[in-house]
Amino acid sequence: xxxxxxxxxxxxxxxxxxxxxxxxxxxTKGKRTATHNVVAKxxxxxxxxxxxxxxxxxxxxxxxxxxxxxxxxxxxxxxxxDEMPTFTDLEVVRDEQLYAGNARRFFETVxxxxxxxxxxxxxxxxxxxxxxxxxxxxxGLDAMRRQIEMYRSGFDIGFTIDxxxxxxxxxxxxxxxxxxxxxxFMGIPASGIQVTMTGATIFRFQEDGKIxxxxxxxxxxxxxxxxxxxxxxxx
Numbered sequence: 001x002x003x004x005x006x007x008x009x010x011x012x013x014x015x016x017x018x019x020x021x022x023x024x025x026x027x028t029k030g031k032r033t034a035t036h037n038v039v040a041k042x043x044x045x046x047x048x049x050x051x052x053x054x055x056x057x058x059x060x061x062x063x064x065x066x067x068x069x070x071x072x073x074x075x076x077x078x079x080x081x082d083e084m085p086t087f088t089d090l091e092v093v094r095d096e097q098l099y100a101g102n103a104r105r106f107f108e109t110v111x112x113x114x115x116x117x118x119x120x121x122x123x124x125x126x127x128x129x130x131x132x133x134x135x136x137x138x139x140g141l142d143a144m145r146r147q148i149e150m151y152r153s154g155f156d157i158g159f160t161i162d163x164x165x166x167x168x169x170x171x172x173x174x175x176x177x178x179x180x181x182x183x184x185f186m187g188i189p190a191s192g193i194q195v196t197m198t199g200a201t202i203f204r205f206q207e208d209g210k211i212x213x214x215x216x217x218x219x220x221x222x223x224x225x226x227x228x229x230x231x232x233x234x235x
Contacts, residue, residue, distance in 0.1 A: 002092035002208065003058040007051040009077070009085035014041075014049065017080050020073060021051075027069040033060040047082065058091070092207065096166045099205040103171040106203070106211065107159040110148055119145060124210045131216040154185025155195070162198075174200045177218075181227060188227050197223040 011017050021039065025032070034053050042048035055061040064070060078084065106122050120141060129138035129147070138147050151157060156179050163174040177197040182190050199218025203211045224230055 002095060002098065003055045003061045004090040004092055005053045005055070005061060006088040006090065007053070007085055008088070009049055009051075010045075010047045010082045011049065011080050012047050012082060013080050014047075017049070017077065020076055020080065024069065024073040027073070028064075028067055031067055031069070033064045054092075058089075061089075094169065094207065095209065096168075096171075098209045099169065099171050099203075100164055100166045102205070102209050102211065103164065103173050103201075103203050104161055107161065107173070107175060110152070111157045111159050116145065116149060116152060119148075122211055124206065124212050127211060128213045129216070130214065131218075133216070133218070133220040150185070151179075154181060154183045154188075154190075155179030156182055169205050170202055171205070172200060172202045174198075185227070186229075188229055191227065193226065195223055195226045 009017075018039070021037075025037075034055055036052075036054035038052040040050045040052065042050075053061075055064065102122060109117055109119065109122065123141050123144060125141050126139070127141050127144055129144055131138065134147075138144050158178045160176045160178070161173060162176055165172045175198070177199065178194065180194050181188075181192060184190065197219050199216060201217070202215040204213040206212050221230075
């Protein structure tokens with residue numbers, strides 16, 4: 001779970017404090033576990049600053065705190081403050097930017113060339129997938145991998161993200177799928193033609209950014225028409 005620490009301090013020596021933060025970043029290069037860092041200045045009090053530091057988890061934050069470089073920088077920071085800084089430790093319970101980014105990363109990962117990555121950093125083990133094109137829901141990470149592999153074995157997959165809307169723990173992504181039909185797909189032998197399919201997917205996320213549930217709405221009928229499957233049915 002993402003962890004955020006707020007460092008609240010007052011100082012009349014901000015330029016020196018800013019240089020100290022640069023020194024900290026340089027000394028801990030390759031060791032520091034923070035993923036994002038923001039320094040904000042109080043508009044009503046020029047001596048009041050808050051540093052916001054984000055970590056992948058509390059454990060990573062503690063690993064960062066235990067670095068000898070961090071201890072040295074902390075003592076130097078206290079010396080620059082007008083009073084003792086205060087620390088607020090926060091567990092992130094919702095991060096819409098993270099959710100939207102992971103939704104995009106899912107489509108990028110599915111289109112990866114070569115072997116399909118494990119996906120366990122994107123989907124929960126009990127992931128639940130809803131797709132009206134399937135007879136039953138797809139439940140579980142392994143089952144979802146098999147579903148994805150069905151498309152990957154039939155097409156050279158590429159996705160374009162056309163639009164994305166985030167609200168709460170859900171992200172809706174409107175996408176365009178393009179692929180060359182170079183392998184067997186649902187019993188249809190490779191034709192070499194390029195197909196296009198549009199659709200939208202709603203993903204529900206848990207707090208750590210993993211996808212728990214998905215709802216797909218795609219033009220699979222149009223895809224099958226491009227592959228000539230509907231002509232075979234009519235004949």
